[in-house]
Amino acid sequence: xxxxxxxxxTRIEGHAKVxxxxxxxxxxxxxxxxxxxxxxFEKFCxxxxxxxxxxxxxxxxxxxPWSHHxxxxxxxxxxFGVTPPPAGRKLRQLCNAVAYTEEHILHFFFLSGADYxxxxxxxYSVRNVIGIAQAxxxxxxxxxxxxxxxSQMLNIISGKSIHPVTAVxxxxxxxxxxxxxxxxLPMANEVLEFAKFAMAFAKENLFPKYLETVKTVGVINTGFxxxxxxxxxxxxxxxxxxxxxxxxxxxxxxxxxYTDFIGEHIEPWTYLKFPYAKKWGPFSMDLDSPSGIxxxxxxxxxxxxxxxxxxxxxxxxxxxxxxxxxxxxxTLLYNWxxxxxxxxxxEKVVELLNDSDITSAETRVPxxxxxxxxxxxxxxxRGTLIHDxxxxxxxxxxxxxxxxxxxxxxxxINMSVKQAAKTLIKDGTYDQGTLNKVEMAIRAYDPCxxxxxxxxxxSIAVKIEIRNAKGQVVETLANW
Amino acid sequence: MAVKVAEEWLxxxxxxxxxxxxxxxxxxxxxxxxxxxxxxxxMDHKYFGQTGDKDQxxxxxxxxxxxxxxxRTEKEKHVAEEMRKKxxxxxxxxxxxxxxGIPAMANMFPLADLYQKVYRDSKTTDPAETPAxxxxxxxxRVYAVDEVVPVDVSIPGCPTNPDLVVQALTALLEGKEFKxxxxxxxxxxxxxxxxxxxxxxxxxxLDSVEFQQGQPWENTRCYMEQGYLCLGPVTxxxxxxxxxxxxxxxxxxxxxxxxxxxxxxxxxxxxNPLVDMxxxxxxxxxxxxxxxxxxxxxxxxxxxxxxxxxxxxxxR
Numbered sequence: 001x002x003x004x005x006x007x008x009x010t011r012i013e014g015h016a017k018v019x020x021x022x023x024x025x026x027x028x029x030x031x032x033x034x035x036x037x038x039x040x041f042e043k044f045c046x047x048x049x050x051x052x053x054x055x056x057x058x059x060x061x062x063x064x065p066w067s068h069h070x071x072x073x074x075x076x077x078x079x080f081g082v083t084p085p086p087a088g089r090k091l092r093q094l095c096n097a098v099a100y101t102e103e104h105i106l107h108f109f110f111l112s113g114a115d116y117x118x119x120x121x122x123x124y125s126v127r128n129v130i131g132i133a134q135a136x137x138x139x140x141x142x143x144x145x146x147x148x149x150x151s152q153m154l155n156i157i158s159g160k161s162i163h164p165v166t167a168v169x170x171x172x173x174x175x176x177x178x179x180x181x182x183x184x185l186p187m188a189n190e191v192l193e194f195a196k197f198a199m200a201f202a203k204e205n206l207f208p209k210y211l212e213t214v215k216t217v218g219v220i221n222t223g224f225x226x227x228x229x230x231x232x233x234x235x236x237x238x239x240x241x242x243x244x245x246x247x248x249x250x251x252x253x254x255x256x257x258y259t260d261f262i263g264e265h266i267e268p269w270t271y272l273k274f275p276y277a278k279k280w281g282p283f284s285m286d287l288d289s290p291s292g293i294x295x296x297x298x299x300x301x302x303x304x305x306x307x308x309x310x311x312x313x314x315x316x317x318x319x320x321x322x323x324x325x326x327x328x329x330x331t332l333l334y335n336w337x338x339x340x341x342x343x344x345x346x347e348k349v350v351e352l353l354n355d356s357d358i359t360s361a362e363t364r365v366p367x368x369x370x371x372x373x374x375x376x377x378x379x380x381x382r383g384t385l386i387h388d389x390x391x392x393x394x395x396x397x398x399x400x401x402x403x404x405x406x407x408x409x410x411x412x413i414n415m416s417v418k419q420a421a422k423t424l425i426k427d428g429t430y431d432q433g434t435l436n437k438v439e440m441a442i443r444a445y446d447p448c449x450x451x452x453x454x455x456x457x458x459s460i461a462v463k464i465e466i467r468n469a470k471g472q473v474v475e476t477l478a479n480w
Numbered sequence: 481m482a483v484k485v486a487e488e489w490l491x492x493x494x495x496x497x498x499x500x501x502x503x504x505x506x507x508x509x510x511x512x513x514x515x516x517x518x519x520x521x522x523m524d525h526k527y528f529g530q531t532g533d534k535d536q537x538x539x540x541x542x543x544x545x546x547x548x549x550x551x552r553t554e555k556e557k558h559v560a561e562e563m564r565k566k567x568x569x570x571x572x573x574x575x576x577x578x579x580x581g582i583p584a585m586a587n588m589f590p591l592a593d594l595y596q597k598v599y600r601d602s603k604t605t606d607p608a609e610t611p612a613x614x615x616x617x618x619x620x621r622v623y624a625v626d627e628v629v630p631v632d633v634s635i636p637g638c639p640t641n642p643d644l645v646v647q648a649l650t651a652l653l654e655g656k657e658f659k660x661x662x663x664x665x666x667x668x669x670x671x672x673x674x675x676x677x678x679x680x681x682x683x684x685x686l687d688s689v690e691f692q693q694g695q696p697w698e699n700t701r702c703y704m705e706q707g708y709l710c711l712g713p714v715t716x717x718x719x720x721x722x723x724x725x726x727x728x729x730x731x732x733x734x735x736x737x738x739x740x741x742x743x744x745x746x747x748x749x750x751x752n753p754l755v756d757m758x759x760x761x762x763x764x765x766x767x768x769x770x771x772x773x774x775x776x777x778x779x780x781x782x783x784x785x786x787x788x789x790x791x792x793x794x795x796r
Contacts, residue, residue, distance in 0.1 A: 165733045
């Protein structure tokens with residue numbers, strides 16, 4: 001029996017390890033992924049003034065701080081019982097859309113995309129954004145520039161692009177001036193042009209080459225969760241939850257009923273919980289007959305929505321559906337879906353900057369502390385993000401529950417790794433390119449293990465247990 | 481010859497790594513002079529060889545090592561020690577590495593309380609025993625990197641400022657020392673100060689500060705003097721961005737019309753912002769005792785180095 005370790009899993013946010021155990025014939029016996037980190041935000045937010053939480057929970061994730069910031073601000077609105085004025089709401093949506101463009105460029109080109117641009121089997125020393133920049137200096141320059149444009153825009157709108165402070169209970173603390181709006185528009189248009197380029201470039205040059213890999217690596221059969229408006233249109237800031245079964249049928253619920261639909265399962269071998277659809281039966285990650293498993297993030301959102309409100313992204317969605325159907329289960333298509341979302345958000349930024357409300361000085365209403373419960377949800381890039389707060393009469397926090405995007409995908413990531421390893425490693429034959437393809441199945445989910453492990457510790461480690469056919473543990477492998 | 485750089489992240493959110501990317505296009509020029517030999521967030525270099533065949537963790541030797549994040553587990557401690565061994569100059573990047581950061585707010589609680597909350601007292605979770613089977617031990621609390629290994633250069637901030645990363649890297653490339661000037665956020669804040677506050681009440685940020693948007697910053701009154709707690713007086717300067725056009729440097733949160741919460745940490749090593757802030761509040765005529773949740777608020781980013789600890793149980 002031989003063990004293969006991939007450690008650390010690279011070009012993801014956070015640390016992870018994959019260990020694959022081979023049987024005597026050199027085929028994959030079993031893999032069992034175990035994340036071992038916690039940080040404790042749900043504990044140490046208790047006792048804090050609730051209006052301070054939007055600037056504390058941001059540190060759950062430095063890659064998607066705006067998602068936590070906005071979910072927290074929305075939970076605050078609910079706690080205080082207020083509705084932000086139109087400009088306050090739209091400035092939040094604007095920041096959300098800008099942040100999405102920045103993050104999707106980051107993921108596609110800096111993290112995941114190197115596999116497609118440089119090739120999954122290319123030498124590891126060039127299979128990264130620096131390699132992309134050296135092989136294609138002009139693309140490299142555009143990638144660095146356009147991601148940075150996003151953060152510069154957020155600095156203009158809010159003062160602080162990472163760990164922002166301007167979404168407050170009741171709205172947004174900083175109105176947008178007409179001068180700033182004029183400064184932002186050309187930047188937004190440049191990012192939109194880049195988004196169009198990225199979509200076309202990937203469709204022409206990257207995805208077709210790897211279609212066989214897409215259709216075989218990491219493919220599992222699950223349900224999907226995402227957010228839509230009343231008429232089923234994709235929305236990343238507000239709406240209702242749509243929970244879709246693998247057969248495409250779905251039910252919908254308002255997020256303040258999330259505890260009726262989502263449970264969190266605990267396994268004794270991991271700190272990270274496993275959210276599951278409570279009504280679909282007992283939790284099981286069995287590859288042949290999974291139960292309660294759904295996925296979030298870009299592919300889930302493309303599957304659950306009926307349409308997209310912006311023209312270019314809608315056209316791409318139609319093309320995507322024509323080629324792959326609905327719902328589509330191919331894990332690596334998360335990357336394709338992400339580029340459609342990049343386009344959608346780039347269009348949305350321009351649309352919002354041309355909205356006549358956006359420069360209104362009325363961005364915020366004052367709030368008064370009270371004892372209440374408030375639930376705030378947004379679609380974070382990595383999936384549906386739920387912040388649930390309770391306060392006492394002074395507005396001090398008495399309880400916090402968080403379910404974050406990557407955590408929803410805990411079970412699917414486990415399953416895709418297992419499926420990918422089983423598909424790719426046969427008769428003991430593998431090389432660094434093979435192992436990189438196993439990692440590609442993880443990268444497709446763009447997991448943010450900092451987010452997922454918000455509960456206690458910082459670093460992320462993964463443990464894998466190898467079990468024999470009887471389910472007995474024959475070997476345990478860990479990265480600590 | 482290019483300078484070899486290794487980067488590791490420990491108890492992190494990733495914001496400081498994104499800050500490195502926020503250097504923007506000048507980063508491409510810097511990259512020509514830097515040779516990244518290990519950086520898990522961007523590069524595929526593995527600890528145990530590319531197909532995982534080696535027994536010992538190997539971080540390559542480097543001229544400069546950069547660590548973000550504080551130290552929470554035995555495993556992170558090991559990585560910090562390995563980085564110290566392999567890197568000639570070790571940089572602590574961001575307030576988590578320098579002071580423990582926001583995750584060190586967990587230092588206010590014993591571990592058992594955290595486990596109880598997460599695994600037994602969470603409303604969506606099917607309660608269970610704390611997972612413990614072969615899991616890596618957590619340290620008793622969150623540590624700053626310099627509590628574990630000696631650090632040569634500290635660049636605080638939550639996240640830090642890309643301009644400071646460029647300055648520090650440039651200094652290191654030229655073989656010069658990099659150290660931030662001991663100035664406060666107030667020293668670079670452009671708002672108008674009259675050294676006294678309007679009334680005795682400390683206000684929470686439940687309503688907007690008064691501001692004069694589109695006018696010179698000196699037409700806006702200091703938020704602290706308006707009665708809102710602002711940690712500018714006890715916080716190291718360095719977060720600010722230069723505004724387009726007028727070139728005024730404005731602290732980040734101040735630009736968002738929100739008071740400072742101290743993310744760059746104390747102005748000088750060994751300072752006690754909690755005590756200093758109480759003095760600052762009283763000196764302009766506000767009632768220092770009224771600050772809600774004072775201990776956590778004034779130590780929000782700096783709970784390592786024993787600044788935040790579980791309080792002894794109150795006598796009944």
